[in-house]
Amino acid sequence: MKLPYKKLIDDEKDSDLNRIQANIMQALQTATANLLDDAVLLSGVSLVAATATLVAHKLGRVPQGFLVAGASASANIWQSPSGAPQTYLKLLTTQDVIVNLIVF
Secondary structure, X not given: XXXXXXXXXXXXXXXXXXXXXXXXXXXXXXXXXXXXXXXXXXEEEEEOOOOOEEXXXXXXXXXXXXXXXXXXXXXXXXXXXXXXXXXXXXXXXXXXXXXXXXXX
């Protein structure tokens, strides 16, 4: 996912401003490069309290992490260190919840 960025001021006479804007653009592109390019959105994932849930992430590689993009209730969600990270996230939660996950 590339963040849109355009120069706020295009002034050929102000080389310092142009250099600052170019550096900002490069830093943003570097910071976001490949982080979310192949992210997967998993909608309606049902998690049950005190039960490890295996969630197929469909990335084809070990994920770097996940974000909760929406939840039906307030719950703490974390990944168990065991499992098969190449294929599945093994998630635990403090209470029953249905979530949308962005896995990257």
